Amino acid sequence: MPETVQLFVTCLVDTFFPHIGEAMVKVLTRAGVNIDFPAAQTCCGQPAFNAGLRSEARPLAEHTLRVFEKTSGPIIVPSGSCAAMVRHGYLELFDGDPLWYPRAQALAERTFEFTEFLVDVLGVTNLEAHWDGKLTYHASCHLLRGLGVDRQPRALLSTVKGAEIIELPHADECCGFGGVFSVEHPEISAEMLKRKINNLEATQSPTLVVADTGCLMHIQGGLVRQGKGQRVVHIAEVLENREWRIVDGSQDLPFTNP
Amino acid sequence: MAVKTFRSRIRESIANDALQTALDGNAEKRVKGCLAAFASLPDHQERRQRAYAVRAEVIAHLDEYLAQFIAKVSKNGITVHRAQDAAEAVKIVLKIIADSPWRRKEHGENQNNIPVHLRSSAVNSPPLVAKSKSMVSEEINLNHALAAAGIHVVETDLGEYIVQLRGERPSHIITPAVHLRRGDVGQLFHEKLGIPYTEDIPTLTNTARKVLRAVFLTADVGLSGINFGVAESGTLCIVTNEGNGRMCTTIPPVHIALMGMERLVPTLDDLALMLSLLPRSATGQKLSVYTNLIHSPKRETDADGPRERHLIILDNGRSAIRYSLLAESLYCIRCGACLNACPVFREIGGHAYVGADGSIAPYPGPIGSVISPGLFGCENYGHLAQASSLCGACKEACPVDIDLPGLLLRVRAGEETRPPKIGGERREEREDEKKKEGIGLPFALKLGLRAFRLAARTPRLFAVMQRVGGFLSRIYSPRSAYMRAPVFTGWGFSKDFPRLAVKPFRARWRKINRDPQRTGARGAKDAQENIKKKNELRALRDFAVRSSLTDQFAEELAALGGAAYRVSEKELPGKLAEFFQTRGIDRVFVDEVGSRYVKGISLVRAPDSDVRAGITGALAGIAETGSLVIIAGAGKPLTASLLPEIHIAILKTSEIYASLPQVLNLREVREAATGILITGPSRTADIEMTLTIGVHGPGELHVFLIDNP
Numbered sequence: 014m015p016e017t018v019q020l021f022v023t024c025l026v027d028t029f030f031p032h033i034g035e036a037m038v039k040v041l042t043r044a045g046v047n048i049d050f051p052a053a054q055t056c057c058g059q060p061a062f063n064a065g066l067r068s069e070a071r072p073l074a075e076h077t078l079r080v081f082e083k084t085s086g087p088i089i090v091p092s093g094s095c096a097a098m099v100r101h102g103y104l105e106l107f108d109g110d111p112l113w114y115p116r117a118q119a120l121a122e123r124t125f126e127f128t129e130f131l132v133d134v135l136g137v138t139n140l141e142a143h144w145d146g147k148l149t150y151h152a153s154c155h156l157l158r159g160l161g162v163d164r165q166p167r168a169l170l171s172t173v174k175g176a177e178i179i180e181l182p183h184a185d186e187c188c189g190f191g192g193v194f195s196v197e198h199p200e201i202s203a204e205m206l207k208r209k210i211n212n213l214e215a216t217q218s219p220t221l222v223v224a225d226t227g228c229l230m231h232i233q234g235g236l237v238r239q240g241k242g243q244r245v246v247h248i249a250e251v252l253e254n255r256e257w258r259i260v261d262g263s264q265d266l267p268f269t270n271p
Numbered sequence: 272m273a274v275k276t277f278r279s280r281i282r283e284s285i286a287n288d289a290l291q292t293a294l295d296g297n298a299e300k301r302v303k304g305c306l307a308a309f310a311s312l313p314d315h316q317e318r319r320q321r322a323y324a325v326r327a328e329v330i331a332h333l334d335e336y337l338a339q340f341i342a343k344v345s346k347n348g349i350t351v352h353r354a355q356d357a358a359e360a361v362k363i364v365l366k367i368i369a370d371s372p373w374r375r376k377e378h379g380e381n382q383n384n385i386p387v388h389l390r391s392s393a394v395n396s397p398p399l400v401a402k403s404k405s406m407v408s409e410e411i412n413l414n415h416a417l418a419a420a421g422i423h424v425v426e427t428d429l430g431e432y433i434v435q436l437r438g439e440r441p442s443h444i445i446t447p448a449v450h451l452r453r454g455d456v457g458q459l460f461h462e463k464l465g466i467p468y469t470e471d472i473p474t475l476t477n478t479a480r481k482v483l484r485a486v487f488l489t490a491d492v493g494l495s496g497i498n499f500g501v502a503e504s505g506t507l508c509i510v511t512n513e514g515n516g517r518m519c520t521t522i523p524p525v526h527i528a529l530m531g532m533e534r535l536v537p538t539l540d541d542l543a544l545m546l547s548l549l550p551r552s553a554t555g556q557k558l559s560v561y562t563n564l565i566h567s568p569k570r571e572t573d574a575d576g577p578r579e580r581h582l583i584i585l586d587n588g589r590s591a592i593r594y595s596l597l598a599e600s601l602y603c604i605r606c607g608a609c610l611n612a613c614p615v616f617r618e619i620g621g622h623a624y625v626g627a628d629g630s631i632a633p634y635p636g637p638i639g640s641v642i643s644p645g646l647f648g649c650e651n652y653g654h655l656a657q658a659s660s661l662c663g664a665c666k667e668a669c670p671v672d673i674d675l676p677g678l679l680l681r682v683r684a685g686e687e688t689r690p691p692k693i694g695g696e697r698r699e700e701r702e703d704e705k706k707k708e709g710i711g712l713p714f715a716l717k718l719g720l721r722a723f724r725l726a727a728r729t730p731r732l733f734a735v736m737q738r739v740g741g742f743l744s745r746i747y748s749p750r751s752a753y754m755r756a757p758v759f760t761g762w763g764f765s766k767d768f769p770r771l772a773v774k775p776f777r778a779r780w781r782k783i784n785r786d787p788q789r790t791g792a793r794g795a796k797d798a799q800e801n802i803k804k805k806n807e808l809r810a811l812r813d814f815a816v817r818s819s820l821t822d823q824f825a826e827e828l829a830a831l832g833g834a835a836y837r838v839s840e841k842e843l844p845g846k847l848a849e850f851f852q853t854r855g856i857d858r859v860f861v862d863e864v865g866s867r868y869v870k871g872i873s874l875v876r877a878p879d880s881d882v883r884a885g886i887t888g889a890l891a892g893i894a895e896t897g898s899l900v901i902i903a904g905a906g907k908p909l910t911a912s913l914l915p916e917i918h919i920a921i922l923k924t925s926e927i928y929a930s931l932p933q934v935l936n937l938r939e940v941r942e943a944a945t946g947i948l949i950t951g952p953s954r955t956a957d958i959e960m961t962l963t964i965g966v967h968g969p970g971e972l973h974v975f976l977i978d979n980p
Contacts, residue, residue, distance in 0.1 A: 022776050024727065028737050029769045031776035038783055050780045055727040061720045063661060065683025065709040069724045076728055105677065158663035187614050191660025193716055196761035198658050200281050203765030204618045205660070234766030237753040 017047040018130070019081060019088045019123075023095045024056035025226040033226065036253035037091050037127060044137050053080045058106075059098040064193045067106060074103055078116050081123075087134065088124045091249060093156025093225045094192075096126040101159065126156060128224055128248060132165035140169070142252045144176040147218035151209070151232070152185045153225035166224050166248050173251060179216045183208075190231035206235045213243060221245045277654060280623040289452050293959065294617050297449045300960045301611035304555025305668070311557060312547060322548055322671040325541045326602035329502075329533070330593060336502045336535050337584070343505025348567040349580040353532075357411035360585050364413065364527060365420055367581050368398050368492055371525045397421050398491045401483075403511060403519040404428040405496030406444060406605055407529045407585055410633045410646070413494075424494075425486045427515035429479050429966060430957035436463050440631050442621030445553050445607035446957060450620050453959050476955060476963045483515065483967065488878075493519030493577065497530035498604070499545055503538045504941055506566060507582065510550060510559035514913060514953040514968025517561050521909050521945070526568075526577040532584050533593075533601040539941070543932035545604060548670035552606040554956070557827070558896040561968065562948035564935070570944050574862070574908035575878075588646035596686045600641045600678055602671050609675060610636030612668035615658055624658075626651040637665035641678040644710075649685065654711025656682035684708045734778075740771040820894040820927045821976060827897025831951030832964055833972035840977050843868050843921070847886070850919070850973070856884050860915055863906030864888025868921065878910045885911035885969070886919040890946075892927040892974075893934050898950040899974065900934055902943035909945060918949075918969035923977050 018041065022034040041048055058073030077099070081088055090096040103117035131137050150170060156162050170178055189195060189205025209232060213221055223229050223245060233245040284290055309315045329336050341351050352367075354360035400417065402424055408414065414435070417424045426435040430447035434440065436459055441447030448456070453470045461468040466478050487493075495516055499508040507528055509516050520526050536542050550556040569576030592601055610616045613636055621635035624643070632643040632652055637659065643652035656679045665675040685707025709717055726736045748754040752770050756763030825835035838846050847869055851859065858873045858881070859865070865886035866874055875882050887907070891900040899920050903909050912918045928934050931948075940946040953968030964970050 027776040028740070028771055031772045031774065031779055034776040035779065035783060050777075050784070052777055052780065053730040055730055055733045056723070058724075058727075061724060063680065063683075064712055064716065064720055065657075065680065065685065066712070066717065066720055067684045067708055069720050072728050073724055105680070154660070154662035154664075158667055185664075187660045187662030187664065189614070189660060191662065193712070193720075194657070194660045197713065197716060198278075198281065198615075199761040199764035200278070200285055201615055201618050201658065202660070204285055205614050206765055208614075230769050231766065234753055234762070234768055237751070237767045238755075238765060 017049055017086045019084045019086055020048055020050045021054060021057075021077075021081070021088050021090045021095070021099075021124075022050070023090060023092045023226065025230065026091055029230060030226055030247070033091060033247040033249055036247065036249040037089070040131075040140060040249055040252045041089065043140055044131060044135050046135070049084065049086075051080050051084055057095050057098045057102075059095060059102065060192050062098065062102055062106060063191070071106060074106055074117075075113070078103075078113070078120055081120060082116065086123070087130060088120070089127055089130050090124060091127045091224070091247065092227065093126050093153045093160055093162065094227055096124055096129075097155040097159035099124045126160055126162055126224065128166040128169055129160065129162045132168055138168045139172040140252045142173045142254050144173050144220075144251055144254055146175075146220065147177045147179050147216070148173070148220050148222050148251065149179045149181040149213065149216045149218040150184060150222045151181055151188065151213075151228060153223055153228045154185075154187050156224055157185055162224075166222075169248065169252060170222060176251070179218050181216055181218075181221070182212045184212075186212075188228050188232050190227045192227065195231060203235075206231065210235055210239065210241070214241075219243055222248050222251055224248045276625050276627070276629050277623070277658070280625050281619050281658075284619040284623045289455075290450055290620055291618075293450055293452055294620050296960055297443070297446065298611055298617045301555065301608075302668075305552055305608060305611070308551035308555040308557060312551065315548075315551075318544060318548060319670060319672045322544055323602065323673075325536060325544065326604075326671050327599075329535050329537065330598055330601045333533065333535070333593060336537060337532060340500050340502040340505060340535055341584070343502070344500070344507070344582055347505045349505075349507075349565075349582050352581060352583045354583055354585045354587070356587050360411050360529070360583055360587070361413060361416040363581075363583050364417070364494075364529075365422075367525065367527055367579075368400070368422060371492070371579065397423050399486065399489060400424045400492045400494050401486050401490035401515075401519050401523055402426050402431075402494040403496070403509075403516040404431055404447075405494070405529050406634065407496055407531050408494070409441065410531075410587065411529075411585065413529075425483070425490075427483050427486065427513075427519060427967070428511075428957070429476060429513060429515075429955045432479055432483065433459065433957070436460075440622070440633070442635065443607060443610055444605055444634065444636070445610075446960070448957055449960075450622060451958075453961075456958050472958050472961050472963050475958060476966055480966055487515075487518040487522050487967070488880075490519075490523040492525045492527060493521075493523035494527045494529070495519050497528050497534055497582075498549065499542055500530060500535045501537075501539055501542050502535055504566070506539070506542070506564050506941075508542060508546075509563040509565070510546070510561065511563070512554065512556075512560045512953065513955045513957075513966035514561060515966070517563060517909070517913050517947065518967055520563060520565060521576055521913065524577055525579045525581070527581045527583065528565075529583050529585065532586050532589050534604075539935040540932050543930075543935050546931060549604055549606050552608040552668070552670040556950070558893075558898055558931070558948060558950040560950050560953055562898075562950070564940060564946040564948070565944070566942070566946075567944040569903075572905035573903050573944055574906060575910055576903050576944055592642070592645045595645070596681050597641060597645045597678055599673055600638065600645055602673050603638050603642070604671060606670055607636070608668040608670060609638050609665035612664040613637050613659075614662060614664065615660070619658075624655055627654070637675045637679065638673070641675065641682055644682050649682065649707070649710050653682060653685075657711045683710065683712075685710055734775070737771060737775045737777075738773075741773040741775065744770040745773060820929060821924045821978075823894040824892050824897055824927050825976070827894070828951070828972070828974060829897075831897055831972075832954075833897065833951050833974065835974045835976055837924075837976045837978060840979065843975060843977060844870050846975065847919070848872075851884070854884070854917070856917075858882050860885040860908075860911045862887045862908055862911050864921055865911070865919075877908070878914050882915055884917040884919060885913075885915035886921070887911045889920045889922040889974070890926065890939055891934055891937060892922050893929075893931055893948070894927055895930050896948075896950055898931075898934075898948045899972075900937075900940060901947045901949060902939055903945040904943060909947065912947070912949065913968055916965065916969055917971040917973070918952075919973045919975065920949075921975050921977065923979050925979055
């Protein structure tokens with residue numbers, strides 16, 4: 014029997030980018046695992062936690078714990094920062110709590126970021142994916158420095174047939190999202206985003222790959238605002254592709270900016 | 272309004288092109304320098320963990336280590352004072368200055384060399400204080416307090432001097448004038464020091480050297496900070512590059528050192544560990560040019576050194592932090608690496624970190640956003656912690672691996688000085704917490720996050736909200752998947768917002784789950800079996816074993832801009848005579864070792880403003896850093912290696928040690944009133960991060976290595 018994994022799609026994928034969730038399901042299926050989706054899941058509580066509102070974050074963390082405690086097997090998250098929230102943030106949130114801390118610990122041990130699970134747990138790097146054209150990878154902060162996951166997504170991308178991987182200059186620099194930070198300090202966030210977009214343009218790659226949906230909506234939002242044609246995709250979207258697919262700047266965009 | 276002032280400062284910084292260029296230059300050069308310096312330390316990740324453990328041990332048992340340290344320091348003859356707060360520290364400094372019997376030394380003849388604005392009035396000559404860099408003095412606003420008491424304080428670190436002349440505060444822990452460009456400094460020196468306008472950095476540096484040299488020679492008191500105190504030996508360690516730290520702690524008759532109470536390490540080996548990290552993180556050097564190891568005032572037989580040394584140990588809120596959840600912030604060794612790595616600091620600079628009262632926080636950047644609220648209260652500085660994307664670049668850069676993002680989160684959660692929880696918490700504590708949390712967060716955001724929590728707590732309501740949102744966003748933006756968000760939302764300032772999906776993932780799941788493609792899962796793998804902790808292989812670089820310690824020493828010294836010559840003892844007098852002849856030097860400042868080998872030219876044994884070269888023996892050398900070890904003692908004036916433009920040292924190759932810990936533990940170093948590690952010629956990068964050789968200390972360093980049989 015293949016192991017059954019629990020999908021924690023995160024509120025961003027659920028609400029804004031369901032196609033990333035679908036891509037993830039296809040990739041995991043191809044990798045040979047059964048998937049379940051606990052329907053009562055909502056948000057891990059990270060936005061409030063990062064804003065310092067722990068009393069608002071706590072009920073959502075408790076809810077998430079309750080939902081996933083009813084299930085078994087690894088929990089897969091398509092976002093570095095949400096995975097880091099469950100792995101590290103919950104331990105801080107419930108620190109010193111005799112009831113909840115052990116529960117948070119148990120959940121943390123079951124939680125994996127998507128690419129980390131594929132490479133480190135399943136031992137898969139080649140998913141027979143195809144992508145025709147240049148790709149460049151942005152190393153999201155919480156994925157890279159929070160979870161120490163970097164070689165995994167890079168290994169997965171390196172096996173994508175047809176893709177020309179170009180190193181993004183300063184790939185490890187923050188794009189300026191940071192949750193409420195981007196709303197609270199829009200001026201600083203905008204400058205950081207500008208730097209990221211300039212670096213992306215230097216690669217001349219029409220496609221930027223990320224493994225965190227926060228960065229995705231932030232960088233894509235900035236590109237659209239600036240009228241630029243580059244597309245930001247989640248790594249699951251790249252790995253999902255089994256057909257040769259031509260991606261040429263704005264042609265393939267799922268949206269057009271009036 | 273706290274947040275309003277802060278945000279307007281941020282906008283000003285971003286709109287200031289000169290500042291942006293300066294900050295970009297700082298970030299790029301420092302981060303690169305730091306990486307290069309750590310490349311020579313293959314085990315640096317392991318060292319960071321050890322350094323974290325050392326600092327954690329000190330903070331956990333601070334009372335015991337302080338008692339041990341104070342006992343040692345007092346026994347060594349240094350007067351120890353303890354100050355609870357800024358006011359008490361200032362009072363102590365004033366009292367030491369007023370009481371000092373050495374204050375009114377005969378300085379008259381040197382006054383003429385000092386620019387008018389620095390000259391003490393002949394009639395009522397106020398005390399002159401030469402001050403080297405000290406962040407603690409910034410924290411207690413010492414300069415202001417001393418000036419108010421009629422005392423003349425002159426900052427002697429080039430960057431600090433520039434900032435003082437401008438009437439500003441430093442904008443960076445390590446590089447105080449990082450916000451300025453060379454033109455600003457040229458204009459400043461033109462206006463204040465009366466030199467013709469120039470953008471030539473060596474000329475500017477040399478001007479400061481001349482002005483400040485007179486200050487060192489006439490100051491009544493030298494004031495400095497402390498980088499580390501060593502509990503087992505009572506050593507006060509001060510690192511400096513320009514040489515001003517050496518001047519302030521050697522030449523004036525009284526030396527006052529200011530120290531935060533947390534800056535201790537237990538042993539000299541721990542000091543060696545810290546010294547392998549601090550200069551690399553701060554300035555990309557293996558060792559700073561001058562590492563001062565101070566034990567006592569001038570001893571009876573010593574050639575020079577201050578008659579009195581005082582150490583003021585400051586609490587000023589540190590005890591409170593120590594018992595709070597922000598205790599880890601006390602592990603900081605003030606290297607400034609987190610500032611250089613921080614993308615937010617890079618955009619806004621140190622002067623933008625302002626409190627609710629509009630005052631500039633004494634400590635900027637990521638660490639400042641934790642310790643400013645920690646030391647001086649969340650009411651005034653708590654909002655600073657909100658200005659971080661929590662990207663973790665600061666933690667990665669920190670040489671003692673402080674979890675800065677974690678600490679910033681705790682400040683945001685209002686944890687500033689609350690004791691850590693033990694066991695479960697009571698209900699009323701939770702209520703109290705609620706009032707303080709989210710400090711600096713705008714009300715609208717708090718409300719939004721609360722509403723979001725209410726919806727996300729109930730999955731059905733959440734699903735309904737998603738559908739409503741999807742529908743509305745489709746109406747708002749029928750064609751584009753990204754919607755134009757208004758500027759007031761913050762998000763809309765620079766980016767568009769994604770449309771909500773009409774059919775969210777949860778609504779698609781049933782269909783996905785029934786997809787026949789999914790039943791064809793191939794290659795069943797037992798995932799559970801494969802679950803393993805990731806084990807990153809750390810490829811340590813193999814470093815070729817160097818031919819000998821002497822060669823390594825010479826190579827390192829050359830890389831620093833110094834020169835080494837291998838000679839036999841017999842050849843030495845001839846080689847020295849040749850050196851002096853080619854350089855046109857006819858007088859030389861010698862110590863007892865130098866006097867044995869210099870023949871045929873006139874010798875001076877006390878400081879003298881005309882002498883261009885000083886020649887000294889060296890107790891030891893350090894191969895891994897190219898450093899010389901010099902100690903105070905009878906017939907060993909420290910000024911001989913400090914005041915002249917050229918320093919010539921004589922070192923026996925048998926006295927070259929492989930690494931720093933061996934040298935720090937030498938009996939002679941432990942027992943000397945002062946030991947100095949000299950790592951290359953004096954230097955600064957305080958103007959536009961441009962390396963300039965020769966500031967207050969010698970600009971040339973020549974080492975004659977004697978091969979003894």
